[in-house]
Structures are given as C-alpha cells and as structure tokens.
Amino acid sequence: MKRIICIGNRYLPEDAAGYLVYQHLIQRKLPKEVEVFDGGLAGLDLLRWVENMERVVFVDTISGFGAESEILLLKKEEISVLAGKNFDHASGLPYLLRVLPDTCDGQIPEVSLIGIEGIPDCDTVKKAALLALKVVMGLQERSA
C-alpha cells in the first residue's frame, strides 16, 4: 500500500499548502493502491499512519529551501536532520522522520517530502499533486 499524507493548517494560509494539495487529490481518480490522508497538525501522531506502508509521500509547506512557489522533492534524510534536539509541540515531520527507524512497527516505508515554498497558487497546487502521485507510484525520484 502507498500513502500520500498532506500536512498543514487549513486556517493559516502560510501553512496550508499541504491541505490544498489534499483537496486537489481527493477530487481526482487515484490508483487503487494509493490512499490520500489529511494529516492536519498531527505531527508525531502520524507515525501510526506511516507504518506498514510500502511508500509514503508527505506534502507540506517548506521555508528556506527554494524560491517562492517552488516545489521540491526532498529525501527523508534531508528532513530528519532538521529535527531540533528536543521534542516540542511543533516538532512535526522532522522529528517523526528522525525517530522513525527506532519506533516504527512493521515495515519502514520509503519516505519523501513534496515541499512547497510559500503560499501556492492553483497551478502550483496541481503540479505538486501530480508530483506527489508520480513519486508515490515510484515513477519519479528527483525534482523535475
């Protein structure tokens, strides 16, 4: 099974990119082995939704990686190194990926992140959604 987990805060435009991609994806016909999931602000609690997946693609807002509206495909290792030394209520994805090897029950999936800089327009949302689908299906491994 493969899963796209879109994360972010739908009520805060600066953090809503993941949610917008989620909204786009649920209106598309998806391959039957792909699930799309609105991870909201669940952070470390998403661990359970990563376990036993073959491949997981997160979609989230990023900051400081590229230009405004740029879409980047980031590897798990590029995100987990950003985890602060200690857990806090805003730890989110970097912390989850950092502890994943020691806390995952069952198969550890191949994980990547589709990161979107800033507040995306409709075109950017659509491109990010398509990239997420390609990556989760194993059809693309690097940013275009």
Added chain:
Amino acid sequence: MVGKRTINVPLNRVEGDLDVSVEIDNGIVTDVKCSGIMYRGFEKIMVGRGALDGLVITPRICGICSTAHLMCAAMALDTIANVSPPPDAIRVRNVTLMAEMIQSDMRHGFLMYTSDFVNPAYQKKDFYESSVKRFEPFKGEAVIETIRETKKILEIVAILGGQWPHSSFMVPGGVASIPNQDDLVKCMLLLEQYRKWYEEKILGCSLERWQAVKSSEDLDQWLEEKDTHRNGHLGFYLQVAKSIGLEKKGKGYQSFISYGGLKIPEGSALNDKFDQGQLIPSGFYHESRHQAFDNEKILEHVAFSWFEDTDAGVHPSFGQTNPYATGYEGQKYSWAKAPRYDGNPSETGPLAEMIIGQNPLFVDLLKKQGANVCMRQMARLVRPAELIPAMKLCLSEIVADGVFYQRHNEIIDGEGYGLTQVTRGALGHWVRIEEGKIAAYQIISPTTWNLSPRDSEGIRGPAEEALIGACVNDITNPVELGHIVRSFDACLVCTVHTVDKGNKSQILI
C-alpha cells in the same frame, strides 16, 4: 559576571511561540515577563460562521489537544440546544478525552521535561549517566518507549470517533459514531497494553500499589520498598528531582483552579466522590481553603496584552478579541490575555486537580513542602494511574451498537459554555449563537491561565510568579528556569509547523 542582566529565553520543548524574559540580579530572578508571541485570532475566525462550525474548526486550534477543544465545543452546543447526550455518548466522550490526556502526560514527561536531566549542567551529578541512558533525545530508553506506546493509545480516538486526526465526532446531543463490539474490544486491548507498559516502566508497580501511597511517608517507603519502584521512570524522576532540589523551586501563588470534568453518566459505577456528577471535581483552592467553583468569577484582563483595552477584567461571555499592538510601547507584552478567578491568578493542571480532588498524597505534600516543580510534574506523571481505571470502567459500561445520540431542535439562538479539565488543565469555550450563526466565541486555554501576563492590577501570572526568586547559576544555560516553566506544561498554540531550514540564535533552554 555578577550584576543585573535581562535575558530573553525562548523556550523550546514548550512551544515555539512563548518567550520568557527574566531579569536576573546577582544570580536571582527578580522580574519576569511571559510572552505569547503569536496572535491566534481563532475567536475572530469563528464569528459569522454556522452554529456547528466550532466542532470542525476548534479541534484544529491545537495538534495536541484536538479532542479537548472538541469536547468543549460540543458541551457548549449541548447547553445551547438544551440537550443531554445519552449515557453511552458521555462514556465515549470521556474515554477519548482521557486517551488524549494519558498520552500527553507521558509525552510531556519523557520527551520534553526530563530532557533537562541530560543538560550539561548536570554532567557531574551521580544520576547523569543513567539520565542519558533513559532520556537522551532520540535515543533514550524512556524516549523511545514513550513514542512507541503513546502512538497506539490515540487509536482509541480513531476507533470510537471514526475519524482522526482533528476529529469532529462529538456533536450536540452525543457522538456521531456508533461503536460496535469489535471496536470496544480493540479499545480495551489498546488500553490494557498501555496500562501494562505504564505499570512496568513508569510506576514499577501495579496501579493498586501506587494508589496506596497516601502521604509523604508512604512515598518514601514506596521508594525504599523495591528496586522496581526506584528504577521505574517515576522513581528515578523523584530521586533526580530531590538531588537537584526541585521540591524547593517554582512555588508560585498556591492558588489552584479546576473546572471539573469527565461527567459521570447515569447508571455508571464511576466514583462520584464529591457528589458533583463528574469524575474530576471543580473547585478553587486559595489561601489554604477550598471553595466551590463559580464560572461567573472568571474575568479576563488585557492591560498587559496586545488587545484593545477594557476598563478592568471582562467575563468571557462578554469578551472581545480585538488585537491592538500600538501605543503602549514597553507595557503590553503578550498575545495571551490574563484570566483571573475572583481576582486571583490561578494555576491549573494535574496538580490543581490533585489538590482540589483532595488526593491525600498531594494534600500532604502541599502542606509540608508548599507547591513546587517536583510535585507539579509528579502529579502529571501519576495522573494516568487515576485515569486508566476510569477509562477501563467507562469502556466496559458502553453497550455496543446502542444509543449514542439524542435528537434536538436546530440551533438558532442561544448562549452557552463548555468548561472541562483537559490535559493541561482548565479549558473553556464561551459561545453565543444568533440567527443560526456564531455571534461570539471566546476561548480560555489552560496555558492562558498558567502563562498569563500581568492583569489590570499589575499582578503577575502564575508561571511568572513561580520564576521569581529562582537561582540561575549560568545565564548562558539557565536550566533552572526550564524546569520551572516546563512544570506548567505550557502549550500556547500549535498553528505553525512549517518545515523550516532557518536556525535560531537566541538562548534556548
């Protein structure tokens, strides 16, 4: 350097949106300002939306306390709709909220709080090596165990609510899901697994043995009794806390508030110890006296908060959240308001529940030691010992495929509130509906009580007061302040979690 210094301390492991500015004179904290540095504005977002929208929006206020906000939103609408949820709906609500509480208690304990015990300031202490083994970030035994075990317990919310995360399954009149027997069995198994871990690794004894600890003498005896008690994470915590004097730090005002919580449904065997119809009693403890809780005695002040001024405190039913950050350079310093009960800054959270609930151990400790950091954190670590049996009983009383919803009229006009104890203490939603739309929505979170700024009289908030007089040995590593602030388990807001490549350069504790 000896002398007067002011340092700003952004607190990681508390919440990225909290700054604590402390004035230190010859190593002693002489003044404090706790600042919420992000405007939330959820109260404004709510106005003009549909009457039921609070059920969807407020669980997204926080990624940690979603169920808590949902509970308050639903309770407020129950009142407005004048509807009483069926007993099994109350049980489902209770079990899911308690799942969130026992998860968060352990996560705060072993992912946030005890990280300070591996601070370089303690490298020469006897406990340091064992602390590293248990609490080192990403690696410590307690850290990994806590993540592994706590990730499962929230499945109870997903199973009973039928939706997760940021669930909206509580609705006026009950819950929107109908658990079947399989669901209930799965929840019971998850709870049993959690209980087993909690007994073995945290307490080092059975829940029943821990519940027999009723005084400071009993606590000393319990620690002496067995290696498993001393080597459990609770026992180890108590030994470390004693060795660094946490029982002498962070006294605060010793005023405690609880709204009460976990309504006891009709026909339940849950113990209604205070005859209030709720498992966690409400009350106010001030100047060593217990008082009955009265919602009307809550007022919010904004004299030191970045909001439009009011003459004095305002009850949340009439409260406004109008940001106003200019014209008061140097006076206003927080986006949090300052709630006061009967004019008093009041601490809330597990310790407040223990004191107001007259738990004999904590009543005895309060009498002998006064409130302190060690006690505040211990209350959080042992709260699951009280909640797990209650969860088990609630689950066992739910009738599968039964009645979980009571019909009611459409909500057009009305006013109500939902007040309950949640993970970090007293949470309240005050709601007014006009012509089917939200006309006013005010929220006071537990952290607003604990980390409040000064009020109209210039009186400090509870955490601010608890920091006064604290000794700081090294202002470049003020670990002592971290112990005190973190003992309040602050959570200002979880609205932003963008993956950020930037680095902060301020002093982090």
